[in-house]
């Protein structure tokens with residue numbers, strides 16, 4: 001697995017979905033009818049419990065809820081909704097017969113975004129829902145921008161592999177997790193052989209092509225739980241959770257062979273590429289008290305040994 005591709009396209013719903021919650025069937029019927037007339041897709045629930053269940057699965061952006069209902073009232077529903085981890089913000093309007101200032105304050109404090117009193121006035125409800133759509137759209141685009149920022153901050157732009165920042169942040173977590181649960185963990189480091197020659201002979205752009213190709217070779221040769229990070233210029237680290245050093249060494253040898261026997265289809269022609277590998281993990285280093293530095297240093301020593309022994313090989 002390399003870093004995820006951009007999936008954070010800003011998604012404004014094409015069809016707005018409202019969950020309408022009220023314990024009175026007639027009230028539900030009247031409001032649902034006017035919402036549908038205004039182009040909304042509407043689903044209904046008779047109390048807060050039913051509503052929460054539907055919100056969990058229903059992909060709603062807007063919620064209109066009554067206050068007084070059996071089992072779970074609108075106030076409890078609003079507070080529960082604000083505490084829950086729903087996908088995206090759900091703009092919530094309390095629509096109730098209660099009309100004192102104290103009620104309005106309590107309603108908004110429970111987490112509702114807006115407060116309307118019955119009987120419902122159609123143009124006002126529609127206008128307030130338009131405000132809701134604006135807020136939801138803003139929230140969606142903000143979240144998409146944050147996800148995209150995060151993606152950029154952990155991705156190597158040339159190869160699409162994770163970058164060193166991600167490696168340094170994520171590998172200690174993998175180490176902690178596997179040490180805590182007594183699981184295996186292995187790390188492979190690899191370095192393209194005589195890469196400088198490629199740059200010197202064909203130019204840096206061709207060198208870049210080789211690096212991109214190299215990562216796709218690694219990617220197709222590892223399991224989906226394994227992830228690849230660019231450690232430095234032409235050095236990459238593969239983290240293999242739940243894998244022991246022996247199996248990781250076998251995997252590294254497959255990668256090595258795959259790369260050595262497949263010429264890189266560069267723009268200047270087919271280029272033979274080899275790489276040197278170092279493998280490390282528990283067995284080499286005891287998991288308790290293991291550090292990122294120790295694991296990386298052990299892999300690095302392996303790469304160095306592979307280079308000294310003539311390159312295109314794997315050292316455990």
Ligand code: GH3
Nearest residue numbers: 191192193194195196197199204205207208233234
């Ligand atoms: P060895 O087999 O000992 O690893 O030799 P090498 O030539 O691969 O290693 P060396 O460390 O001497 O050279 C690595 C080169 O990689 C030097 C550097 O300019 C180049 N490099 C680093 N990052 C990039 C990059 O993003 N694109 C390109 N084209 N070259 C890069």
Ligand code: MG
Nearest residue numbers: 023066068069
């Ligand atoms: Mg009621």
Ligand code: MG
Nearest residue numbers: 191192234235
């Ligand atoms: Mg190097």
Ligand code: MG
Nearest residue numbers: 191192193195
């Ligand atoms: Mg190299």
Ligand code: MG
Nearest residue numbers: 191194195307
């Ligand atoms: Mg070198």
